[in-house]
Amino acid sequence: GQQLNQSPQSMFIQEGEDVSMNCTSSSIFNTWLWYKQDPGEGPVLLIALYKAGELTSNGRLTAQFGITRKDSFLNISASIPSDVGIYFCAGQRAGGTSYGKLTFGQGTILTVHP
Amino acid sequence: EAQVTQNPRYLITVTGKKLTVTCSQNMNHEYMSWYRQDPGLGLRQIYYSMNVEVTDKGDVPEGYKVSRKEKRNFPLILESPSPNQTSLYFCASSLSPRGAHYGYTFGSGTRLTVV
Numbered sequence: 746g747q748q749l750n751q752s753p754q755s756m757f758i759q760e761g762e763d764v765s766m767n768c769t770s771s772s773i774f775n776t777w778l779w780y781k782q783d784p785g786e787g788p789v790l791l792i793a794l795y796k797a798g799e800l801t802s803n804g805r806l807t808a809q810f811g812i813t814r815k816d817s818f819l820n821i822s823a824s825i826p827s828d829v830g831i832y833f834c835a836g837q838r839a840g841g842t843s844y845g846k847l848t849f850g851q852g853t854i855l856t857v858h859p
Numbered sequence: 860e861a862q863v864t865q866n867p868r869y870l871i872t873v874t875g876k877k878l879t880v881t882c883s884q885n886m887n888h889e890y891m892s893w894y895r896q897d898p899g900l901g902l903r904q905i906y907y908s909m910n911v912e913v914t915d916k917g918d919v920p921e922g923y924k925v926s927r928k929e930k931r932n933f934p935l936i937l938e939s940p941s942p943n944q945t946s947l948y949f950c951a952s953s954l955s956p957r958g959a960h961y962g963y964t965f966g967s968g969t970r971l972t973v974v
Contacts, residue, residue, distance in 0.1 A: 778962075849901040
């Protein structure tokens with residue numbers, strides 16, 4: 746099945762640094778989502794993007810929906826230790842049964858050193 | 860508290876012994892879905908349901924069954940588990956089949972080991 750290519754696979758950064766990760770696809774998506782997963786828990790929604798070109802912020806997090814609708818990025822500014830976790834992008838197409846299908850990237854493992 | 864509840868959290872079983880992982884949501888959500896998470900592969904969709912009695916295959920449905928007899932429950936059934944089904948499983952729900960607009964709520968996961 747269709748998968749999103751998410752990069753980087755892992756990041757090791759110092760507290761206070763900014764972080765950037767992105768997802769690309771060969772297919773168009775109508776909605777992009779960014780999730781964070783803490784150890785032992787399910788993913789939690791961070792940001793949802795609905796329109797090409799849309800830029801949305803949630804605190805120190807900023808995400809953008811690419812103009813081509815085939816990519817998205819997530820930035821975290823001034824990282825803190827609790828930002829540690831796995832970040833996933835996910836895309837959803839529109840139309841027919843595609844509404845039910847959500848495709849995830851492979852995840853970016855973020856480690857923040859105090 | 861609004862939540863998606865999966866049971867059990869951990870399960871070790873033997874090859875071929877039928878098992879069911881339960882999923883229940885208390886938010887009156889129409890849409891429910893099952894995913895498996897494996898290292899380096901992210902989450903892959905197994906099955907989803909856009910409403911009661913409506914289910915559809917995701918990307919990796921082989922070896923799994925689901926049912927949606929009532930809105931709140933969406934059990935995942937492994938009729939004859941095999942070691943390659945050892946994984947971390949997540950159930951998710953959303954208010955509408957157009958789930959992205961309302962966000963998906965995930966359960967805490969079921970770690971299954973098949974020996």
